Amino acid sequence: MSSNIHKRHIAKAITWRxxxxxxxFILSWIITGNPLSGLKISGLELVTKMILYYGHEQLWYKxxxxxxxxxxxxxxVTWRxxxxxxxxxxxxxxxGNPLTGFSIGLAEVLTKMGLYYLHERAWYKINFGLDKRRSSKQ
Structure with a gap:
Protein backbone atom coordinates (compact mmCIF):
# COMPACT_ATOMS: atom_id res chain seq x y z
CA MET A 1 0.00 0.00 0.00
CA SER A 2 1.50 3.34 -1.02
CA SER A 3 2.10 6.18 1.41
CA ASN A 4 -0.32 8.26 -0.68
CA ILE A 5 -3.21 5.99 0.24
CA HIS A 6 -2.33 6.39 3.92
CA LYS A 7 -2.49 10.17 3.44
CA ARG A 8 -5.88 9.77 1.80
CA HIS A 9 -7.20 7.66 4.67
CA ILE A 10 -5.92 10.16 7.21
CA ALA A 11 -7.49 13.07 5.29
CA LYS A 12 -10.81 11.22 5.06
CA ALA A 13 -10.67 10.41 8.76
CA ILE A 14 -10.09 14.07 9.63
CA THR A 15 -12.86 15.45 7.40
CA TRP A 16 -15.35 12.85 8.58
CA ARG A 17 -14.42 13.40 12.20
CA PHE A 25 -22.09 17.38 20.03
CA ILE A 26 -25.43 18.77 18.82
CA LEU A 27 -27.33 15.49 19.36
CA SER A 28 -25.80 14.91 22.81
CA TRP A 29 -26.59 18.47 23.88
CA ILE A 30 -30.21 18.15 22.70
CA ILE A 31 -30.77 14.73 24.30
CA THR A 32 -29.04 15.43 27.63
CA GLY A 33 -30.03 19.10 27.78
CA ASN A 34 -26.46 19.79 28.87
CA PRO A 35 -23.87 21.34 26.52
CA LEU A 36 -21.04 20.15 28.80
CA SER A 37 -22.17 16.53 28.37
CA GLY A 38 -22.24 17.14 24.62
CA LEU A 39 -18.67 18.45 24.75
CA LYS A 40 -17.44 15.52 26.84
CA ILE A 41 -19.07 12.88 24.65
CA SER A 42 -17.99 14.45 21.36
CA GLY A 43 -14.51 15.20 22.73
CA LEU A 44 -13.85 11.60 23.73
CA GLU A 45 -15.26 10.42 20.42
CA LEU A 46 -12.81 12.65 18.62
CA VAL A 47 -10.08 10.29 19.79
CA THR A 48 -11.81 6.91 19.62
CA LYS A 49 -13.50 7.47 16.28
CA MET A 50 -10.34 8.71 14.53
CA ILE A 51 -8.64 5.43 15.42
CA LEU A 52 -11.66 3.30 14.52
CA TYR A 53 -12.28 5.16 11.24
CA TYR A 54 -8.68 4.82 10.11
CA GLY A 55 -8.86 1.06 10.72
CA HIS A 56 -12.18 0.89 8.86
CA GLU A 57 -10.63 2.67 5.86
CA GLN A 58 -7.66 0.29 5.86
CA LEU A 59 -9.97 -2.74 5.80
CA TRP A 60 -12.20 -1.32 3.06
CA TYR A 61 -9.20 -0.49 0.90
CA LYS A 62 -8.53 -4.25 0.76
CA VAL A 77 -23.61 0.45 7.12
CA THR A 78 -20.45 -1.14 8.54
CA TRP A 79 -19.12 2.19 9.75
CA ARG A 80 -22.44 3.15 11.34
CA GLY A 96 -23.96 7.11 33.77
CA ASN A 97 -27.24 6.28 32.05
CA PRO A 98 -27.46 3.44 29.51
CA LEU A 99 -30.78 4.77 28.18
CA THR A 100 -29.14 8.11 27.37
CA GLY A 101 -26.35 6.26 25.57
CA PHE A 102 -28.92 4.29 23.60
CA SER A 103 -30.93 7.44 22.76
CA ILE A 104 -27.89 9.30 21.45
CA GLY A 105 -26.77 6.25 19.47
CA LEU A 106 -30.21 5.83 17.94
CA ALA A 107 -30.38 9.50 16.95
CA GLU A 108 -26.96 9.20 15.33
CA VAL A 109 -28.11 6.32 13.18
CA LEU A 110 -30.60 8.66 11.56
CA THR A 111 -28.28 11.63 11.06
CA LYS A 112 -24.91 10.05 10.43
CA MET A 113 -25.97 7.48 7.83
CA GLY A 114 -26.92 10.27 5.47
CA LEU A 115 -23.95 12.44 6.35
CA TYR A 116 -21.50 9.54 5.91
CA TYR A 117 -22.94 8.52 2.55
CA LEU A 118 -22.56 12.09 1.26
CA HIS A 119 -18.99 12.20 2.64
CA GLU A 120 -18.12 8.96 0.82
CA ARG A 121 -19.62 10.19 -2.46
CA ALA A 122 -17.63 13.44 -2.20
CA TRP A 123 -14.36 11.61 -1.47
CA TYR A 124 -14.95 9.19 -4.33
CA LYS A 125 -14.74 12.14 -6.70
CA ILE A 126 -11.47 13.41 -5.17
CA ASN A 127 -8.20 11.98 -6.51
CA PHE A 128 -6.10 12.99 -3.48
CA GLY A 129 -3.92 10.07 -2.40
CA LEU A 130 -4.75 7.83 -5.34
CA ASP A 131 -1.90 6.69 -7.60
CA LYS A 132 -4.49 6.16 -10.32
CA ARG A 133 -8.22 6.69 -10.52
CA ARG A 134 -10.36 3.61 -10.04
CA SER A 135 -12.35 2.75 -13.12
CA SER A 136 -15.93 1.95 -12.17
CA LYS A 137 -19.43 3.33 -12.38
CA GLN A 138 -20.01 6.51 -10.43
Whole structure:
Protein backbone atom coordinates (compact mmCIF):
# COMPACT_ATOMS: atom_id res chain seq x y z
CA MET A 1 0.00 0.00 0.00
CA SER A 2 1.50 3.34 -1.02
CA SER A 3 2.10 6.18 1.41
CA ASN A 4 -0.32 8.26 -0.68
CA ILE A 5 -3.21 5.99 0.24
CA HIS A 6 -2.33 6.39 3.92
CA LYS A 7 -2.49 10.17 3.44
CA ARG A 8 -5.88 9.77 1.80
CA HIS A 9 -7.20 7.66 4.67
CA ILE A 10 -5.92 10.16 7.21
CA ALA A 11 -7.49 13.07 5.29
CA LYS A 12 -10.81 11.22 5.06
CA ALA A 13 -10.67 10.41 8.76
CA ILE A 14 -10.09 14.07 9.63
CA THR A 15 -12.86 15.45 7.40
CA TRP A 16 -15.35 12.85 8.58
CA ARG A 17 -14.42 13.40 12.20
CA UNK A 18 -15.10 17.13 11.93
CA UNK A 19 -18.58 16.42 10.56
CA UNK A 20 -19.23 13.52 12.95
CA UNK A 21 -17.99 15.34 16.07
CA UNK A 22 -20.19 18.34 15.39
CA UNK A 23 -23.20 16.06 14.84
CA UNK A 24 -22.49 14.15 18.08
CA PHE A 25 -22.09 17.38 20.03
CA ILE A 26 -25.43 18.77 18.82
CA LEU A 27 -27.33 15.49 19.36
CA SER A 28 -25.80 14.91 22.81
CA TRP A 29 -26.59 18.47 23.88
CA ILE A 30 -30.21 18.15 22.70
CA ILE A 31 -30.77 14.73 24.30
CA THR A 32 -29.04 15.43 27.63
CA GLY A 33 -30.03 19.10 27.78
CA ASN A 34 -26.46 19.79 28.87
CA PRO A 35 -23.87 21.34 26.52
CA LEU A 36 -21.04 20.15 28.80
CA SER A 37 -22.17 16.53 28.37
CA GLY A 38 -22.24 17.14 24.62
CA LEU A 39 -18.67 18.45 24.75
CA LYS A 40 -17.44 15.52 26.84
CA ILE A 41 -19.07 12.88 24.65
CA SER A 42 -17.99 14.45 21.36
CA GLY A 43 -14.51 15.20 22.73
CA LEU A 44 -13.85 11.60 23.73
CA GLU A 45 -15.26 10.42 20.42
CA LEU A 46 -12.81 12.65 18.62
CA VAL A 47 -10.08 10.29 19.79
CA THR A 48 -11.81 6.91 19.62
CA LYS A 49 -13.50 7.47 16.28
CA MET A 50 -10.34 8.71 14.53
CA ILE A 51 -8.64 5.43 15.42
CA LEU A 52 -11.66 3.30 14.52
CA TYR A 53 -12.28 5.16 11.24
CA TYR A 54 -8.68 4.82 10.11
CA GLY A 55 -8.86 1.06 10.72
CA HIS A 56 -12.18 0.89 8.86
CA GLU A 57 -10.63 2.67 5.86
CA GLN A 58 -7.66 0.29 5.86
CA LEU A 59 -9.97 -2.74 5.80
CA TRP A 60 -12.20 -1.32 3.06
CA TYR A 61 -9.20 -0.49 0.90
CA LYS A 62 -8.53 -4.25 0.76
CA UNK A 63 -12.15 -5.21 -0.04
CA UNK A 64 -12.81 -5.80 -3.72
CA UNK A 65 -16.19 -4.16 -4.28
CA UNK A 66 -15.82 -2.03 -7.39
CA UNK A 67 -19.35 -0.76 -8.03
CA UNK A 68 -19.21 2.59 -6.24
CA UNK A 69 -22.77 2.99 -4.97
CA UNK A 70 -22.87 -0.54 -3.55
CA UNK A 71 -19.44 0.00 -1.98
CA UNK A 72 -20.49 3.32 -0.41
CA UNK A 73 -23.67 1.76 0.95
CA UNK A 74 -21.81 -1.20 2.52
CA UNK A 75 -19.15 1.09 3.95
CA UNK A 76 -21.86 3.34 5.36
CA VAL A 77 -23.61 0.45 7.12
CA THR A 78 -20.45 -1.14 8.54
CA TRP A 79 -19.12 2.19 9.75
CA ARG A 80 -22.44 3.15 11.34
CA UNK A 81 -22.55 -0.10 13.33
CA UNK A 82 -19.05 0.52 14.69
CA UNK A 83 -19.71 4.22 15.26
CA UNK A 84 -23.05 3.73 16.98
CA UNK A 85 -21.69 1.15 19.40
CA UNK A 86 -18.80 3.49 20.24
CA UNK A 87 -21.18 6.42 20.80
CA UNK A 88 -23.54 4.39 22.99
CA UNK A 89 -20.71 3.19 25.19
CA UNK A 90 -19.11 6.63 25.55
CA UNK A 91 -22.44 8.36 26.26
CA UNK A 92 -23.33 5.70 28.82
CA UNK A 93 -19.97 6.09 30.57
CA UNK A 94 -20.11 9.90 30.63
CA UNK A 95 -23.77 10.24 31.65
CA GLY A 96 -23.96 7.11 33.77
CA ASN A 97 -27.24 6.28 32.05
CA PRO A 98 -27.46 3.44 29.51
CA LEU A 99 -30.78 4.77 28.18
CA THR A 100 -29.14 8.11 27.37
CA GLY A 101 -26.35 6.26 25.57
CA PHE A 102 -28.92 4.29 23.60
CA SER A 103 -30.93 7.44 22.76
CA ILE A 104 -27.89 9.30 21.45
CA GLY A 105 -26.77 6.25 19.47
CA LEU A 106 -30.21 5.83 17.94
CA ALA A 107 -30.38 9.50 16.95
CA GLU A 108 -26.96 9.20 15.33
CA VAL A 109 -28.11 6.32 13.18
CA LEU A 110 -30.60 8.66 11.56
CA THR A 111 -28.28 11.63 11.06
CA LYS A 112 -24.91 10.05 10.43
CA MET A 113 -25.97 7.48 7.83
CA GLY A 114 -26.92 10.27 5.47
CA LEU A 115 -23.95 12.44 6.35
CA TYR A 116 -21.50 9.54 5.91
CA TYR A 117 -22.94 8.52 2.55
CA LEU A 118 -22.56 12.09 1.26
CA HIS A 119 -18.99 12.20 2.64
CA GLU A 120 -18.12 8.96 0.82
CA ARG A 121 -19.62 10.19 -2.46
CA ALA A 122 -17.63 13.44 -2.20
CA TRP A 123 -14.36 11.61 -1.47
CA TYR A 124 -14.95 9.19 -4.33
CA LYS A 125 -14.74 12.14 -6.70
CA ILE A 126 -11.47 13.41 -5.17
CA ASN A 127 -8.20 11.98 -6.51
CA PHE A 128 -6.10 12.99 -3.48
CA GLY A 129 -3.92 10.07 -2.40
CA LEU A 130 -4.75 7.83 -5.34
CA ASP A 131 -1.90 6.69 -7.60
CA LYS A 132 -4.49 6.16 -10.32
CA ARG A 133 -8.22 6.69 -10.52
CA ARG A 134 -10.36 3.61 -10.04
CA SER A 135 -12.35 2.75 -13.12
CA SER A 136 -15.93 1.95 -12.17
CA LYS A 137 -19.43 3.33 -12.38
CA GLN A 138 -20.01 6.51 -10.43
Missing amino acids: IIGTFDT VNVTESQKRHLFKT IIGTLDTMLIAWIIT
